Amino acid sequence: MPQDPVPSLLSRATELLEKQFTSLPTFESTADLAAMERILEDVALRMGDNYPYFHPLYAGQMLKPPHPVARAAYALAMTINPNNHARDGGRASSEMEIEAVQGIAGIFGWTEFLGHLTSSGTMANLEALWVAGQLAPEKRIVGSEQAHYTHQRISAVLKLEYTSIAAGHRGRMDLEVLEAELRKGDVGTVVVTLGTTALGAVDPLDEVLVLRARYGFRVHVDAAYGGYFRLIFNALDAPARRAFEAISHADSIVIDPHKHGLQPYGCGCVLFRDPSVGRFYKHDSPYTYFTSKQLHLGEISLECSRAGASAVALWATQRLLPLVPGGEFARGLASSRAAALEIDRRLRQDKSGRFQPLATGAPELDIVVWKLKAASPERASALAQEIFSACAVRDLHLALVQLPSAWFEPVAESEPQSRTSDSAGLVTCLRSVLMKPEHEAWLDSIWERLTASCTEVMGGNRS
Ligand SMILES: *Cc1c(COP(=O)(O)O)cnc(C)c1O
Numbered sequence: 001m002p003q004d005p006v007p008s009l010l011s012r013a014t015e016l017l018e019k020q021f022t023s024l025p026t027f028e029s030t031a032d033l034a035a036m037e038r039i040l041e042d043v044a045l046r047m048g049d050n051y052p053y054f055h056p057l058y059a060g061q062m063l064k065p066p067h068p069v070a071r072a073a074y075a076l077a078m079t080i081n082p083n084n085h086a087r088d089g090g091r092a093s094s095e096m097e098i099e100a101v102q103g104i105a106g107i108f109g110w111t112e113f114l115g116h117l118t119s120s121g122t123m124a125n126l127e128a129l130w131v132a133g134q135l136a137p138e139k140r141i142v143g144s145e146q147a148h149y150t151h152q153r154i155s156a157v158l159k160l161e162y163t164s165i166a167a168g169h170r171g172r173m174d175l176e177v178l179e180a181e182l183r184k185g186d187v188g189t190v191v192v193t194l195g196t197t198a199l200g201a202v203d204p205l206d207e208v209l210v211l212r213a214r215y216g217f218r219v220h221v222d223a224a225y226g227g228y229f230r231l232i233f234n235a236l237d238a239p240a241r242r243a244f245e246a247i248s249h250a251d252s253i254v255i256d257p258h259k260h261g262l263q264p265y266g267c268g269c270v271l272f273r274d275p276s277v278g279r280f281y282k283h284d285s286p287y288t289y290f291t292s293k294q295l296h297l298g299e300i301s302l303e304c305s306r307a308g309a310s311a312v313a314l315w316a317t318q319r320l321l322p323l324v325p326g327g328e329f330a331r332g333l334a335s336s337r338a339a340a341l342e343i344d345r346r347l348r349q350d351k352s353g354r355f356q357p358l359a360t361g362a363p364e365l366d367i368v369v370w371k372l373k374a375a376s377p378e379r380a381s382a383l384a385q386e387i388f389s390a391c392a393v394r395d396l397h398l399a400l401v402q403l404p405s406a407w408f409e410p411v412a413e414s415e416p417q418s419r420t421s422d423s424a425g426l427v428t429c430l431r432s433v434l435m436k437p438e439h440e441a442w443l444d445s446i447w448e449r450l451t452a453s454c455t456e457v458m459g460g461n462r463s
Contacts, residue, residue, distance in 0.1 A: 082308025139188025195226020
């Protein structure tokens with residue numbers, strides 16, 4: 001592990017914070033220091049039982065370590081432990097939340113909007129679909145079968161009917177299937193995912209917006225994972241670029257700072273293009289109230305208590321790494337994407353022919369998936385599992401994902417984009433989320449460990 005800068009950053013800043021309260025009479029802490037030290041040793045030992053999420057060789061699930069400045073700011077805020085439910089609970093951290101959320105909305109070109117942090121992407125999506133249900137209580141929510149599994153559950157909680165739309169072989173929502181649903185006239189909201197959890201696939205938002213003009217429905221963009229890629233949309237391939245370009249026309253957007261935004265867990269964000277949806281939270285307030293700087297965040301959110309420290313950490317991180325195209329943060333995303341493209345290229349060019357990447361092309365964001373070539377999907381699934389374990393022995397941590405086998409078979413140009421993914425045809429694949437800025441520099445180490453593991457499991461020539 002590199003030297004952790006947090007303890008020294010923290011000691012200086014804590015002194016500065018404590019100085020502001022020195023006029024108060026002192027009181028003694030009754031905490032037993034020796035006992036706490038012993039217990040923390042136990043905690044340290046127990047926390048060792050984890051995958052090394054902080055290390056570049058952890059390239060499995062969506063885990064990006066929080067930035068040191070975020071950890072330090074979070075810990076510093078814990079001296080106060082503010083609650084962003086109300087100004088009374090956290091004056092400074094409420095202000096910082098408003099500023100940080102303005103920074104996030106700025107990525108999407110929004111200046112007049114309603115938005116706030118949440119404890120997670122799930123809570124943020126719940127809130128967006130709750131508003132959708134308030135606006136159209138009798139209408140359905142639809143989302144692609146590759147949308148996050150919580151949309152269906154959230155809809156059930158809200159007692160809104162939910163319909164799953166087939167995804168084509170790139171993992172994107174199939175527009176023909178969507179339009180067939182829209183023709184029925186009872187779709188209230190379409191959930192469009194920019195960056196699916198499994199593949200990092202980008203639903204064709206621009207084309208969904210064309211349908212919105214024809215059929216009239218609400219567009220909720222779930223960009224919990226992919227939202228920050230708006231900063232580098234010019235570097236994406238055409239379909240994803242067009243989708244991200246269109247994002248400002250969405251009715252609501254969810255983005256998770258605790259996914260790509262270098263934040264500790266407990267940090268999602270929901271944004272509404274029309275600030276007047278604030279009326280659903282608080283009925284007796286005029287429209288302008290909800291854009292006023294003086295609003296209480298608890299009056300525009302479903303959750304009550306919420307960690308003010310999350311807002312402080314986010315604010316500090318955005319201070320250090322402003323959310324602007326071409327900035328250091330954006331360059332980190334570009335580097336993650338470059339790493340994913342390079343691994344994908346090597347998988348495709350590998351001479352041993354052991355790998356079957358997605359038949360339809362390179363990753364849209366920074367997530368790579370591939371299947372092992374084998375006589376049957378069962379065998380391919382078993383191989384993926386074995387290679388996953390063999391990589392872990394070599395300290396390379398990947399992930400597994402189940403996808404339709406058909407997505408890995410060559411496709412003819414003439415074929416319709418949808419190959420319906422019957423669950424019978426699923427195969428376990430290897431998946432790597434290359435979301436750390438360091439991953440690009442570690443590519444060769446990752447590739448070496450992967451190919452050595454494959455050779456061990458499958459035999460055959462090294463490449
Ligand atoms: C992670 C994710 C969610 C859920 O967010 P949590 O913060 O884990 O609750 C929702 N949608 C997408 C696309 C995601 O990637």
